[in-house]
Amino acid sequence: MSGMRRVRFHTGWAVPLALLASLPWWAGDQYQLHLAALIAAYWILVAGLNLVVGFTGQLSIGHVGLLAIGAYAFAIIAGRHELSPWIALASAGGIGGVCGLLLGLPSLRLPGFYFAMATMAFALIVSELILALGDLTGGGVGLSVPGFPEPFDTPQGYYLLLLGIAVVITWCAWNIARHPWGRALVAIRDNPVAAESVGVPVFRMKLVVFVASGVTAGVAGALFASLQSYITPDTFVFELGLFFFVCIIIGGRGSIAGPLVGTAILTALPELVAPLAKLGTLFYGLLLLAVVLLVPEGIGRLFEIVLERLRPRREASPVLEPHAGRLASAIRRQRDEA
Amino acid sequence: MKASLAADAVTKRFGGLTALDDVSLELRPGEVHGLIGPNGSGKTTLLNMLCGYYPVDGGAVKFGDEDLSRESVQRRADAGIARTFQKPRLLPTQTVLENAMLGGWRDGRAGFFASAFALPSARAEQRALRERARELLDGLGLGYALERRANLLDHAESRFLEIGRALVLRPRFILLDEPAGGLTGAEIERLGIVISTLRDAGIGVLLVEHHTEFVFGISDRVTTLNLGKMICHGAPAEVRHDPEVIRVYLGA
Numbered sequence: 184m185s186g187m188r189r190v191r192f193h194t195g196w197a198v199p200l201a202l203l204a205s206l207p208w209w210a211g212d213q214y215q216l217h218l219a220a221l222i223a224a225y226w227i228l229v230a231g232l233n234l235v236v237g238f239t240g241q242l243s244i245g246h247v248g249l250l251a252i253g254a255y256a257f258a259i260i261a262g263r264h265e266l267s268p269w270i271a272l273a274s275a276g277g278i279g280g281v282c283g284l285l286l287g288l289p290s291l292r293l294p295g296f297y298f299a300m301a302t303m304a305f306a307l308i309v310s311e312l313i314l315a316l317g318d319l320t321g322g323g324v325g326l327s328v329p330g331f332p333e334p335f336d337t338p339q340g341y342y343l344l345l346l347g348i349a350v351v352i353t354w355c356a357w358n359i360a361r362h363p364w365g366r367a368l369v370a371i372r373d374n375p376v377a378a379e380s381v382g383v384p385v386f387r388m389k390l391v392v393f394v395a396s397g398v399t400a401g402v403a404g405a406l407f408a409s410l411q412s413y414i415t416p417d418t419f420v421f422e423l424g425l426f427f428f429v430c431i432i433i434g435g436r437g438s439i440a441g442p443l444v445g446t447a448i449l450t451a452l453p454e455l456v457a458p459l460a461k462l463g464t465l466f467y468g469l470l471l472l473a474v475v476l477l478v479p480e481g482i483g484r485l486f487e488i489v490l491e492r493l494r495p496r497r498e499a500s501p502v503l504e505p506h507a508g509r510l511a512s513a514i515r516r517q518r519d520e521a
Numbered sequence: 522m523k524a525s526l527a528a529d530a531v532t533k534r535f536g537g538l539t540a541l542d543d544v545s546l547e548l549r550p551g552e553v554h555g556l557i558g559p560n561g562s563g564k565t566t567l568l569n570m571l572c573g574y575y576p577v578d579g580g581a582v583k584f585g586d587e588d589l590s591r592e593s594v595q596r597r598a599d600a601g602i603a604r605t606f607q608k609p610r611l612l613p614t615q616t617v618l619e620n621a622m623l624g625g626w627r628d629g630r631a632g633f634f635a636s637a638f639a640l641p642s643a644r645a646e647q648r649a650l651r652e653r654a655r656e657l658l659d660g661l662g663l664g665y666a667l668e669r670r671a672n673l674l675d676h677a678e679s680r681f682l683e684i685g686r687a688l689v690l691r692p693r694f695i696l697l698d699e700p701a702g703g704l705t706g707a708e709i710e711r712l713g714i715v716i717s718t719l720r721d722a723g724i725g726v727l728l729v730e731h732h733t734e735f736v737f738g739i740s741d742r743v744t745t746l747n748l749g750k751m752i753c754h755g756a757p758a759e760v761r762h763d764p765e766v767i768r769v770y771l772g773a
Binding site (some may be wrong): 212241260356358360366369370374376377378380381384391395436437501502504506507510511512513514515518520521 | 523572593595596598599602607610611612613614615616618622624625626627628629631632633635636637638639643646647649650654656657659660661662663667677681685686687688689690691696707708711714715716719721722
């Protein structure tokens with residue numbers, strides 16, 4: 184993305200961050216705080232998934248399976264075995280990463296549509312396994328999930344913990360997006376043949392970023408479970424996986440701010456605006472339809488277009504005129520460096 | 522003596538069709554090697570074999586004494602073989618500078634973690650790469666368009682940007698697949714300036730091209746293919762007057 188987005192991030196992050204960090208002191212009620220915590224938990228997953236879907240162009244619709252695995256791993260390790268929630272949180276991330284590896288290894292070589300189907304099958308298998316392994320998971324009855332120790336045992340404290348983790352993960356995703364390693368992900372999405380031609384190991388990079396998204400999904404699952412304090416297989420319906428996917432499509436491919444806004448809007452709007460809640464899934468469907476038809480590149484691109492309009496117009500483009508001397512010295516210089 | 526990149530008696534079959542039959546070609550550093558022939562004669566197939574898109578069915582691709590025949594496309598890019606495409610393959614949503622920077626992949630040491638935590642090494646690497654890409658693009662004449670999205674470029678700009686991306690790879694050999702296709706006369710002249718500059722800088726250039734006047738004018742040696750077989754190769758003046766080349770390709 185052009186320099187614009189970088190600049191916007193630099194100058195634009197301080198104020199929203201201060202507002203978010205002070206939310207416990209100005210939120211209207213506990214429910215709004217809970218909603219903000221839920222958005223943060225979802226975003227931790229979506230931020231990782233966004234690297235897979237929005238940047239690398241691998242259409243995973245089954246990350247709800249990885250979320251469930253993280254949630255149950257946390258509930259079993261911290262709840263049943265009464266280990267420290269911090270150990271359980273790290274384990275949930277690790278298990279999420281391992282499951283991402285196991286899912287990604289066979290499926291990431293498949294072309295787009297079949298890859299999406301493989302991730303869907305994965306999510307369905309996970310939810311069946313949770314029901315089948317009743318001794319471990321509590322089956323249809325579910326499991327209660329412990330909270331975190333002081334000072335994160337209040338709604339305010341827990342929200343700030345979620346916010347902190349979400350900020351770190353956002354920062355990491357943003358770093359990846361602007362460094363050459365992450366730009367190569369976009370090359371894999373837009374033109375894998377060109378990416379290969381300059382030496383990008385396409386499959387290996389898809390796998391690394393998919394495993395990373397497994398880790399964030401596992402961590403998000405643990406935090407989400409603890410926020411809900413009780414989980415059953417019904418907590419992780421397949422539609423939730425589609426929901427994450429839609430957050431990214433509405434937010435815009437190759438953007439970080441866009442999917443963040445998408446996640447916040449899609450989570451909060453139906454809860455805050457009562458008439459929308461009645462529409463339920465229909466609301467998501469209509470919003471998706473509107474975005475795909477009107478701004479197929481998503482909300483993120485909309486920001487960019489507005490910023491481009493605000494900038495002064497460039498003068499007519501000069502003629503393409505190579506300069507042999509400068510070209511020769513540039514080639515010589517880069518050879519001497521190597 | 523610098524290593525050359527060579528196709529050594531290469532054969533390629535697609536099903537029952539023999540696309541290349543026992544073709545040899547040696548690309549030397551600091552030389553422009555023209556590759557001409559009618560449509561379907563196997564020019565692009567040969568280029569694709571040199572950079573690893575198809576495995577050989579017979580013969581070998583060699584870089585100096587090293588046999589590259591079984592190496593991947595990526596491994597050959599690592600060895601310093603860069604290419605452009607008949608139809609430019611750019612990243613439409615990325616800027617000109619970002620497109621060119623992709624060519625620097627093989628210099629990159631910063632992986633997932635160094636990038637995610639913006640370690641100083643990753644930041645320094647990115648700065649150096651940006652500077653290097655900027656200089657090359659400036660030399661190519663694209664300095665005015667660095668921040669433009671690639672989907673807004675015109676055809677000649679796209680072709681030059683592809684050459685820029687290939688140059689950022691620090692290539693020892695660059696394989697150009699019909700770089701003059703769709704360019705105006707004036708633009709082809711500028712392309713000629715670029716190609717001579719690459720040659721003078723010691724890069725070996727393979728020039729697959731239909732524009733025969735351009736090829737004969739700039740090449741040090743020319744190879745002609747017809748129906749997957751090599752029919753003539755030598756200095757431009759010899760090839761131009763070869764009766765077989767005139768019969769199958771140039772016309773009287």
